[in-house]
Amino acid sequence: MDASAHSATDTHAKSMTGADIVVSCLNEEKVKFVFGYPGGAVLHIYDALYKQNGFKHILVRHEQAAVHAADAYSRATGDVGVALVTSGPGATNAVTGIATAYMDSIPLVVISGQVPVPAIGMDAFQEVDMVGVTRPCVKHNFLVKHVKDIAPTIKKAFFIAKTGRPGPVVVDIPKDITAHVADFIYPKTVEMRSYNPILKGHSGQIKKAVKLLLSAKRPMIYTGGGLVLGNGAAELVKLAKALNFPVTNTLMGLGGYPATDKQFVGMLGMHGTYEANMAMQHCDVLLAVGARFDDRVIGNPKHFGGQKRTIIHIDVDPSSISKRVKVDVPIVGDVQSVLSDMNEILAQEENQTTDTADWWSQINEWRGIQSLDYVYSDSVIKPQYVVQKLWEVTKGEAYVTSDVGQHQMWAAQYYKFDKPRRWINSGGLGTMGVGLPYAMGCQFADKHAQVACITGEGSIQMNIQELSTCAQYGLPIKVILLNNRYLGMVRQWQEFFYENRYSESYMDSLPDFVKLAESYGHVGMRITNPADVEGALKEAFDRKDKFVFMDFLTDQTENVFPMVENGKGLSEMVLSPNTASRLKGEE
Amino acid sequence: MRHIISLLMENEAGALSRVAGLFSARGYNIESLTVAVTEDPTLSRMTIVTTGSDDVIEQIIKQLNKLIDVVKVLDLNDGKHIERELMLVKVKATGVFKDEMKRMCDIFRGRIIDVADNSYTIELTGSCSKLDAFIEAIDRSAILETVRTGASGIGRGDRILKV
Ligand SMILES: Cc1cc2nc3c(=O)[nH]c(=O)nc-3n(C[C@H](O)[C@H](O)[C@H](O)COP(=O)(O)OP(=O)(O)OC[C@H]3O[C@@H](n4cnc5c(N)ncnc54)[C@H](O)[C@@H]3O)c2cc1C
Ligand SMILES: Cc1ncc(C[n+]2csc(CCOP(=O)(O)OP(=O)(O)O)c2C)c(N)n1
Numbered sequence: 059m060d061a062s063a064h065s066a067t068d069t070h071a072k073s074m075t076g077a078d079i080v081v082s083c084l085n086e087e088k089v090k091f092v093f094g095y096p097g098g099a100v101l102h103i104y105d106a107l108y109k110q111n112g113f114k115h116i117l118v119r120h121e122q123a124a125v126h127a128a129d130a131y132s133r134a135t136g137d138v139g140v141a142l143v144t145s146g147p148g149a150t151n152a153v154t155g156i157a158t159a160y161m162d163s164i165p166l167v168v169i170s171g172q173v174p175v176p177a178i179g180m181d182a183f184q185e186v187d188m189v190g191v192t193r194p195c196v197k198h199n200f201l202v203k204h205v206k207d208i209a210p211t212i213k214k215a216f217f218i219a220k221t222g223r224p225g226p227v228v229v230d231i232p233k234d235i236t237a238h239v240a241d242f243i244y245p246k247t248v249e250m251r252s253y254n255p256i257l258k259g260h261s262g263q264i265k266k267a268v269k270l271l272l273s274a275k276r277p278m279i280y281t282g283g284g285l286v287l288g289n290g291a292a293e294l295v296k297l298a299k300a301l302n303f304p305v306t307n308t309l310m311g312l313g314g315y316p317a318t319d320k321q322f323v324g325m326l327g328m329h330g331t332y333e334a335n336m337a338m339q340h341c342d343v344l345l346a347v348g349a350r351f352d353d354r355v356i357g358n359p360k361h362f363g364g365q366k367r368t369i370i371h372i373d374v375d376p377s378s379i380s381k382r383v384k385v386d387v388p389i390v391g392d393v394q395s396v397l398s399d400m401n402e403i404l405a406q407e408e409n410q411t412t413d414t415a416d417w418w419s420q421i422n423e424w425r426g427i428q429s430l431d432y433v434y435s436d437s438v439i440k441p442q443y444v445v446q447k448l449w450e451v452t453k454g455e456a457y458v459t460s461d462v463g464q465h466q467m468w469a470a471q472y473y474k475f476d477k478p479r480r481w482i483n484s485g486g487l488g489t490m491g492v493g494l495p496y497a498m499g500c501q502f503a504d505k506h507a508q509v510a511c512i513t514g515e516g517s518i519q520m521n522i523q524e525l526s527t528c529a530q531y532g533l534p535i536k537v538i539l540l541n542n543r544y545l546g547m548v549r550q551w552q553e554f555f556y557e558n559r560y561s562e563s564y565m566d567s568l569p570d571f572v573k574l575a576e577s578y579g580h581v582g583m584r585i586t587n588p589a590d591v592e593g594a595l596k597e598a599f600d601r602k603d604k605f606v607f608m609d610f611l612t613d614q615t616e617n618v619f620p621m622v623e624n625g626k627g628l629s630e631m632v633l634s635p636n637t638a639s640r641l642k643g644e645e
Numbered sequence: 646m647r648h649i650i651s652l653l654m655e656n657e658a659g660a661l662s663r664v665a666g667l668f669s670a671r672g673y674n675i676e677s678l679t680v681a682v683t684e685d686p687t688l689s690r691m692t693i694v695t696t697g698s699d700d701v702i703e704q705i706i707k708q709l710n711k712l713i714d715v716v717k718v719l720d721l722n723d724g725k726h727i728e729r730e731l732m733l734v735k736v737k738a739t740g741v742f743k744d745e746m747k748r749m750c751d752i753f754r755g756r757i758i759d760v761a762d763n764s765y766t767i768e769l770t771g772s773c774s775k776l777d778a779f780i781e782a783i784d785r786s787a788i789l790e791t792v793r794t795g796a797s798g799i800g801r802g803d804r805i806l807k808v
């Protein structure tokens with residue numbers, strides 16, 4: 059983005075209020091949507107945005123949803139998401155959204171109102187130390203104390219949010235300074251001696267990495283959220299294709315490599331496929347790209363480290379490298395830049411690939427186990443089946459958001475994402491309640507797109523109030539509720555590790571979701587028969603301009619498999635009873 | 646192992662709490678932390694004494710560098726360095742203690758900077774272990790009050806931490 063083209067210059071600097079400056083800054087950044095909720099401390103800003111027609115303000119029903127929607131807007135488009143909230147309770151309501159974005163490295167600018175400067179520290183009405191509260195869950199934050207600092211601070215906030223390892227930035231603005239007047243000058247560039255992310259990878263390291271890849275007998279490519287965030291998918295596909303190496307994605311990285319391609323071995327980790335986890339464990343050269351060796355990905359680090367392999371790790375954040383797993387060839391840099399350098403170096407090599415035939419036949423043997431196999435039933439709806447049919451009905455083209463729980467894992471396992479930025483979920487913080495506001499963010503990002511929110515009856519109730527926002531803006535989202543009448547993921551752990559003591563994991567007193575949806579003017583559907591699943595999905599997606607809430611009553615006892623239990627090694631997966639008994643039979 | 650880390654950061658409100666918050670949030674040890682503005686009023690210099698395995702220290706350095714306000718970080722243990730700490734000790738100066746305290750103060754090259762009817766205040770600078778040694782050497786029952794600044798460190802010779 060070129061900020062200079064539209065920047066005001068000293069010569070025709072306009073004098074305006076702090077509130078108008080805030081609004082003008084957002085317009086300088088070419089922001090299209092601001093998700094927010096008004097209140098006392100931001101009233102001047104709300105008055106200023108009323109009088110402009112650059113960006114559109116979206117009124118949510120809870121500040122948490124404003125931040126989630128801005129977050130999803132960013133995940134879907136790659137632009138910085140923007141939210142605006144008032145001081146005190148407005149600000150604290152936003153914190154879960156900010157922490158969610160922080161854990162998944164999503165670029166956001168969150169503007170919060172603050173009590174007037176002279177009132178700070180006086181326990182004023184609706185005062186909360188927002189900079190203090192958010193410090194551990196932001197990339198950076200600012201308290202602006204003078205009207206002349208508003209523009210340079212917002213400029214810095216956008217710059218910090220989107221460069222290097224992205225993340226949320228909070229700008230806390232006291233009410234009085236939004237009424238003060240200053241000349242508006244939007245800086246053209248940002249110079250910070252203390253912040254200079256490294257984007258270009260070290261060429262010596264990259265050469266070394268290419269040599270290593272070409273020497274591999276059992277190579278593996280493992281990519282994560284960083285590949286998606288850094289828009290490196292095209293370069294990765296080029297590299298993987300040239301080398302004919304297997305590729306796995308983390309939960310955050312899905313869509314970074316086309317799921318329908320034969321080199322894709324599925325997601326890895328706690329609920330990864332058998333072949334992905336086995337290949338990850340047994341490879342001899344591992345190329346990790348924008349992924350952070352999370353505890354849900356590698357299982358027990360001792361077990362993982364017990365197997366010898368050489369690791370190349372590309373990450374823009376040096377602190378992600380050698381944090382949980384010792385790395386042999388660290389490459390600090392941006393995925394797109396480093397991968398394109400790798401492709402260039404590879405193209406100059408005499409031998410541009412290595413013999414992986416034996417390795418592939420091993421992987422195909424693992425694949426043959428079909429670890430995602432489940433038993434279809436014609437009496438009760440299997441959640442996996444709903445997701446498979448959703449993929450077919452939407453031709454794999456939809457933006458799919460999810461909440462947190464079993465349904466999230468089934469969405470990740472059974473919807474085959476061929477493109478990046480289509481799978482929108484909370485991985486790092488695992489925030490129940492993101493699904494619906496995430497779907498709103500996606501629909502604003504692409505108003506003609508198919509947007510599906512795969513959710514659970516527990517999660518959807520955590521931001522159910524947003525049904526109202528969806529009605530106000532006519533968002534044609536399709537909610538796919540996999541209603542198992544349980545906090546299913548909790549129930550699964552209680553079944554496995556607490557001898558079926560289902561402590562507080564049952565969802566009682568559920569609303570009639572069909573009527574609830576209808577009360578907002580939406581379409582509600584209840585689907586109880588497996589035979590109706592496909593038809594209902596088609597009908598819903600044919601209603602292109604309607605919000606449809608689909609309540610699928612699903613099998614209450616279904617569990618997510620494979621599963622790497624806590625403390626276990628990546629290759630020590632528990633397979634589904636069905637897969638396990640099939641394997642026994644084959645023996 | 647014990648490490649002494651020096652860093653330069655923007656002299657801005659809240660910068661100190663970002664560093665302190667990082668250590669507590671990630672469970673790193675802080676033995677001492679000192680901070681003051683440098684000759685350049687826009688920069689503060691901090692010295693942190695911490696302990697941890699090599700892996701932990703590597704993460705600490707990376708995490709400190711990641712803070713947006715931090716301009717430069719140096720692990721002084723990576724090379725030759727000097728460290729000094731200042732301690733003020735108020736001791737009893739009555740009876741046998743009167744001469745004893747003066748003598749110990751001289752041996753440790755301290756200075757008596759305040760004399761009252763019943764007490765001396767001794768100023769002592771040196772490495773942290775020298776200050777520890779002084780405390781060990783004098784009679785515990787004579788100590789009325791101590792205050793220590795925590796270590797400040799600087800590289801030897803050409804090792805310079807500057808923007
Ligand atoms: C119920 C539940 C179950 C889960 N089960 C699984 C599971 O089975 N498998 C799984 O994989 N996850 C699972 N997760 C998610 C898990 O908790 C982590 O969020 C996820 O694995 C992290 O993904 P990642 O390693 O891709 O890192 P991300 O959090 O996406 O981090 C991205 C990395 O890329 C770097 N980066 C960012 N931008 C760039 C750039 N431009 N260039 C270079 N590097 C960049 C960042 O510095 C960072 O290190 C689960 C979560 C929940 C809630
Ligand atoms: C805000 C929040 N609270 C609690 C949890 C812990 N948790 C993880 S999954 C889950 C159950 C989710 O139930 P539901 O939405 O019905 O999904 P299901 O697992 O049944 O598909 C809970 C309580 C969480 N992730 N987020």
Ligand SMILES: [Mg+2]
Binds near residue numbers: 463514543
């Ligand atoms: Mg449920």
